[in-house]
Amino acid sequence: MTDMLGEITLRKKPLQTTMGLLSFGSRTIPCALGRSGLGPIKLEGNGITPLIQTRILYGFYRPDKERRPVSALPFFRLEKNMGWCDAPGHPNYNRLVQLPFSASHERMWRDDDLYDLVLVLDINIDPRANRRGSALFIHVARPGYSATEGCIALAKPDLRHLLAVISTKTRLTIAR
Incomplete structure (x- = not known):
């Protein structure tokens, strides 16, 4: 495994509401954002991807479609x-x-491939507040990077590459 990244940055793609650019190491990759774009306050069902600095806690993989990721x-x-x-x-x-x-x-x-690989973000996990958002993940993107409910979605090959260079110490900063 290569050296682990300390920081990942996500910014909105210029002139796009529901598309972002995720930067880590020397790479910048496209990603889907929530249907309401980036915003300061995440509430249950509002479709916002919150502006926040957070950790990536752990992940899940679907064993009938994926091997345990190298991470x-x-x-x-x-x-x-x-x-x-x-x-x-x-x-x-x-x-x-x-x-x-x-x-x-x-x-x-x-039934789709979105959660074949899924990462749990430390957003409203600990502490947890009622109505401040649930199931905020990094997961596999739909074709064409269509908007999410507030999650961050990457192409599966990009997600696999990210998994190989992050740890629980990596910080994700979501900024405008």
Whole structure:
């Protein structure tokens, strides 16, 4: 493994609301942003990718489609019974949950490829505030980099390259 990066920077792509440029090491790659672009306040459902400095905590990979990534980050196998609670007010809000789950949630095992590789960002994790956003991840982009619900989405080859050079000490700065 190469030297680990200490810093990643994301900025909005000029003249684009829902596209960004993620810079790390000597590389700059395109990424998708939330449908409402970058903003200072993330609220549940507002589609904003928050302006923040944060850590990347850990990741998941889908074992029927991917091998465990080469990364210094902790990685866990996705299972079909995994979900992520997005129900404000629920005690498990913005937490991994086991399905079936009665409150509103997102399925982590998806029919598309978006969560084949997914990184959990330390946004509204600890401390956690009601309605301040849930399931804010870095994940695989849709074709054409269509907007997300507030996540950051990269082409799968770019995401794999990023995984090889980051650790839990890497900081992600999202700025205008």
